[in-house]
Amino acid sequence: MGLSEIRVALVGVGNCASALVQGLHGYKENPSNLPIAGLMHPKLGGYGIDDIVVSAAFDVDARKVGRDVSESIFAEPNNTLRFAKVPGSGIEVSRGETLDGVGEYLQQKIKISKAAPVNVVDVLKRTGSEIVVSYLPVGSQKASEYYASAAIEAGCAYINCIPVFLASDPQWRKRFEDGGVPIIGDDVKSQVGATIVHRALANLFRERGVTVDRTYQLNFGGNSDFLNMLERDRLTSKKISKTQAVVSQLPNAFDEGQIHVGPSDYVPWLQDRKIAHIRLEGTGFGGAPLNLELKLEVWDSPNSAGVVVDAIRCSKIALDRRLGGAILGPSSYYMKSPPRQFTDEEARRLMLNFVDDDAFSEGKTV
Numbered sequence: 001m002g003l004s005e006i007r008v009a010l011v012g013v014g015n016c017a018s019a020l021v022q023g024l025h026g027y028k029e030n031p032s033n034l035p036i037a038g039l040m041h042p043k044l045g046g047y048g049i050d051d052i053v054v055s056a057a058f059d060v061d062a063r064k065v066g067r068d069v070s071e072s073i074f075a076e077p078n079n080t081l082r083f084a085k086v087p088g089s090g091i092e093v094s095r096g097e098t099l100d101g102v103g104e105y106l107q108q109k110i111k112i113s114k115a116a117p118v119n120v121v122d123v124l125k126r127t128g129s130e131i132v133v134s135y136l137p138v139g140s141q142k143a144s145e146y147y148a149s150a151a152i153e154a155g156c157a158y159i160n161c162i163p164v165f166l167a168s169d170p171q172w173r174k175r176f177e178d179g180g181v182p183i184i185g186d187d188v189k190s191q192v193g194a195t196i197v198h199r200a201l202a203n204l205f206r207e208r209g210v211t212v213d214r215t216y217q218l219n220f221g222g223n224s225d226f227l228n229m230l231e232r233d234r235l236t237s238k239k240i241s242k243t244q245a246v247v248s249q250l251p252n253a254f255d256e257g258q259i260h261v262g263p264s265d266y267v268p269w270l271q272d273r274k275i276a277h278i279r280l281e282g283t284g285f286g287g288a289p290l291n292l293e294l295k296l297e298v299w300d301s302p303n304s305a306g307v308v309v310d311a312i313r314c315s316k317i318a319l320d321r322r323l324g325g326a327i328l329g330p331s332s333y334y335m336k337s338p339p340r341q342f343t344d345e346e347a348r349r350l351m352l353n354f355v356d357d358d359a360f361s362e363g364k365t366v
Contacts, residue, residue: 026084058096139234160185222270
């Protein structure tokens with residue numbers, strides 16, 4: 001165990017929550033600081049993964065509401081990899097607010113609970129929750145703002161894993177600053193996912209003097225997230241988030257028609273697997289063309305869970321230091337759309353400086 005328990009409330013008990021909760025139990029037996037597959041940092045700021053506990057959870061699906069978290073993470077339509085046994089927790093999933101959290105296509109998969117929504121602020125306070133992790137569906141603007149407001153009122157840190165712009169929005173940043181609670185966001189960057197790989201390739205071209213003339217990233221998968229994103233109106237912020245994450249790494253401006261980054265389709269039998277096709281076309285020495293294509297296949301939700309484990313511990317460090325507002329170092333390293341973009345190398349340095357007490361006290365991080 002580390003310094004103290006970290007109590008986390010989950011908003012949305014879908015595949016991402018399932019992977020995270022499984023990981024909290026599957027990695028519990030790692031007793032040291034030794035590297036272990038899947039964890040970027042066994043210890044971070046004195047905290048281990050075994051310090052993180054789920055204190056509350058919210059959902060709207062009747063197959064999850066009222067059930068123990070250990071059961072609800074495996075309820076339909078969840079279809080991610082099962083890699084750990086999860087014992088009963090005694091934590092029941094509360095009926096959250098629906099608002100705009102269930103889109104046109106998700107209605108085919110979700111069975112809306114008839115239970116009355118709980119008072120989220122009361123639940124957060126009663127359960128002693130310190131950090132709210134938002135796993136709402138893409139496009140849930142009103143629901144995101146509702147839970148962010150509840151987190152501020154309850155004095156909880158907020159981790160915005162979806163592409164609704166809160167940490168990167170000046171007005172929302174100020175609300176968290178005024179509330180004296182931290183936020184890490186926006187839109188989680190998976191451990192080795194399409195965005196981080198695309199950014200790495202873009203940086204490789206830039207550092208080796210090759211101009212990127214045009215590029216695309218096409219993603220498809222079989223989880224509820226991809227089904228939800230068939231509703232194109234809900235996809236706008238996702239495309240913006242993924243596109244700016246890549247373009248921010250390149251010095252040259254792009255015409256709108258020369259870059260395409262975003263989800264493209266839903267293939268049910270892939271389940272929680274995601275396939276990404278990335279192509280970069282560039283100009284090298286003497287004007288010679290240089291083209292690169294890559295295919296990446298991952299289990300989508302476990303690929304983000306390791307990142308969220310780190311973000312939770314960074315949020316706890318921020319709470320320990322009584323910081324409010326967007327936490328720039330961790331946001332830039334763990335999220336696609338932070339308040340300010342850096343290269344991944346710079347972002348990692350900022351994150352580590354934030355975690356390090358001495359570096360932080362000397363003002364080496366923001």
